[in-house]
Amino acid sequence: MSESINILLAEDERTLAMIIKDTLDGQGFHVAVAGDGEEALRLYAANKPDVLVVDVMMPRLDGFEMVRRIRKSDRQTPVIFLTARSAVNDVVHGFEMGANDYLKKPFGMQELIVRIKAQLGRACTVAPQPEQATHFTIGQYLFDAVVQRLTHVPTGTRNELSYRESEILRHLCLNPNEVVTSQSLLLELWGDDSFFNNKSLHVFITKLRHRLALDASLRIVNVRGIGYKLINGD
Secondary structure, three states: OOOOOEEEEOOOOHHHHHHHHHHHHOOOEEEEEOOOOOHHHHHHHHHHHOOEEEEOOOOOOOOHHHHHHHHOOOOOOOOOEEEEOHHHHHHHHHHHHHHOOEEEOOOOHHHHHHHHHHHHHHHHOOOOOOOOOOEEOOEEEEEEOOOOEEOOOOOOOEEEEEEHHHHHHHHHHHOOOOEEEHHHHHHOOOOOOOHHHHHHHHHHHHHHHHHOOOOOOOOEEEEOOEEEEEEOOO
């Protein structure tokens, strides 16, 4: 699996970056290293890596903001965050920005390798998707999934959505008045349908309900044990 796999490592601790690079190179991966978020963005644009391994705390541009920018145009490339921060809010924020996995420092190199291979395996099993709509009219709202913005037309109120809020809403908009299963959302956006991730999905649904609250005709309905449905109308 590792042959010709390109990894972009964004890590400002040079010693750790070299250890990770040497280890992954020894496993047959090809690793490009960036010492800050801005350099990582340039390398990402130039190399289009297969996996991103990103430190959260970096100079010039932190990992959260770096990935947020990438996710505006790239929803597929797996992202693994590396961080010394373990607060639940930090983990949730990382997933909001579009992370696929989260690895707390210090960690073992073998664990990182296993997680990279797991993300590659998931990426390989996802069939290419046909071009899908990215702009929607939902009741009184305009939703642009590319820039992750929800605008309430009568008042001009704009909401900037997180990556996962935008992706969940996009899936609901692609299936109006139909149930979108929790499992499908979790597998595509989180990579697994664990109990913890299901709780996280519910948090994002609650956030979206608040975002859509200015139009009383719009509802996101919980279909117990199955998933969610976006209903437009009384």
